[in-house]
Amino acid sequence: MMPGAAIAAFLLAFPALFSIVNPFSGAIIFNEVTAAQTHVQRVALARRVALYSTVVMLVALWAGSYILSFFGISLNALRIAGGIVVSMRAYEMLSAPEGQSQRKEQEARPVGEAEDENLAGYAFFPLTLPFTTGPGTIAVAVSLGTERPLGLAPMAMFYAGTSLAVLAMALLVWVTYTTADRLGAVLGASGRQVVARIAAFLLLGIGVQIALSGVIPVLHGALGR
Numbered sequence: 001m002m003p004g005a006a007i008a009a010f011l012l013a014f015p016a017l018f019s020i021v022n023p024f025s026g027a028i029i030f031n032e033v034t035a036a037q038t039h040v041q042r043v044a045l046a047r048r049v050a051l052y053s054t055v056v057m058l059v060a061l062w063a064g065s066y067i068l069s070f071f072g073i074s075l076n077a078l079r080i081a082g083g084i085v086v087s088m089r090a091y092e093m094l095s096a097p098e099g100q101s102q103r104k105e106q107e108a109r110p111v112g113e114a115e116d117e118n119l120a121g122y123a124f125f126p127l128t129l130p131f132t133t134g135p136g137t138i139a140v141a142v143s144l145g146t147e148r149p150l151g152l153a154p155m156a157m158f159y160a161g162t163s164l165a166v167l168a169m170a171l172l173v174w175v176t177y178t179t180a181d182r183l184g185a186v187l188g189a190s191g192r193q194v195v196a197r198i199a200a201f202l203l204l205g206i207g208v209q210i211a212l213s214g215v216i217p218v219l220h221g222a223l224g225r
Contacts, residue, residue, distance in 0.1 A: 005154055009161025010168075013144050016210075017057065017169045020136045023176040024183065029131070031180035039181065046177035048123035049132055054170040056133045057141050061162055064142030076214040079146065082139035083211025090204035094197060132173060141166075143210050 030049075034042050068078055148158050176183060 003157055005149075005157035006161035006164070009158045010165045011161075012147070013061075013162040013165035014168060016140050016144060017137065017165060018172070020140050021053075021133065021169055021173065023132075023169070023173045026132055026173070027176035027180040027183050028187065030127075030177045031183070033127075034180075042180065043178050045123055045127070046174050046180075049127050049177060050170045050174035052124045052128040053133045053173055054166060056128065057137065057166045057169065058163065060138045060141035061145045061166060062159065064138070065145050068142070076218050078139070079143050079214030080211050080218075082143045083207050083209070083214065085136060085139055085207075087204055087207030087211065090201070090207055094201065094204065140210070143213075147213075 030042075030046070034045060037045070065078075068074075144162055148155050
């Protein structure tokens, strides 16, 4: 059984990643983008997207804050900016989830002659970036990494829990994308809208929380002077 600190880290990271990645909504779009492919081809492509998504999220989680330090960006600034970006995206999803789905489908769909090629060549770009794990996901993962506690043992438990959340998220992406054709048929048009709006509402709350985690320390520092 995982220690309590690792479980707490998992419970912090997984809902945040789930809301921003939104694998069920993504699977519906994935189904439309790969409509011309066979089921076997979809399974192979979904496996690659899940693998690349794992790499993107883990790099952002583990090394994102150090990369920011190299460029002189403070953690609080990242939290505020990330929270604003996530909140704006959530508001757009709440206002017009259908438009968001169409935009993401357009980003993911190959154009021109590439439409006739095997979509495996597009597993990383654009199906992984920016379709599955775009800027919002990276911002959330980096922000989660900034919440790491001090001390080797607590930090190890924190990264164990958050990394497990990343792996669970990637597994969910693989499962939903693999079964995307069945999921789209089961949900129908109204079901797709319901899933999109619920995810958008949760995402809005997460975005506000991320922004507050940066604003409060800044205000404390300013008022304490």
